[in-house]
Structures are given as structure tokens and as C-alpha cells.
Amino acid sequence: MEQHKHCKICNKPVPLDRDFCSEKCREEYQEFMDKRRKRQYIFYILLVVLIVVAFLTFTM
Ligand SMILES: [Zn+2]
Numbered sequence: 740m741e742q743h744k745h746c747k748i749c750n751k752p753v754p755l756d757r758d759f760c761s762e763k764c765r766e767e768y769q770e771f772m773d774k775r776r777k778r779q780y781i782f783y784i785l786l787v788v789l790i791v792v793a794f795l796t797f798t799m
Contacts (some may be wrong), residue, residue, distance in 0.1 A: 743752045748764035748771075759765040 742755050744755055744758065745751065746753050746760040746764050747758055748767050749760060751760040753760050759768060
């Protein structure tokens with residue numbers, strides 16, 4: 740079987756040393772990851788705030 744990977748955005752077959760079929764897909768993926776990272780960051784902040792609020796509520 741021929742060794743190849745698939746573009747992480749459009750799923751086209753790409754050479755093993757590449758993750759994307761084009762610059763456009765690479766940029767799209769970058770954008771997607773940035774958004775996901777920001778969402779994760781917000782989620783963790785909310786989680787910490789919730790824990791602090793719960794902690795303060797239960798100890799007062
Ligand atoms: Zn692609």
C-alpha cells in the first residue's frame with residue numbers, strides 16, 4: 740500500500756511529509772486551532788472562577 744496521509748482540512752491525500760494539500764488548508768487549520776485554543780483558555784478561566792466561587796460559598 741502506498742504511504743500517504745490526508746489533508747487535515749479537506750481530506751485529500753497528501754505526501755507523508757505534509758499535513759495539508761495547500762496553503763489555504765494550512766491557514767484554515769491554523770485559524771481553527773487558534774479558535775479552539777481561545778475557547779479552551781476561556782473554559783479554564785471559567786472553571787477556575789467557578790471553583791473559587793464554590794470554595795468561597797462553602798467556607799463562608
Ligand atoms: Zn486540503
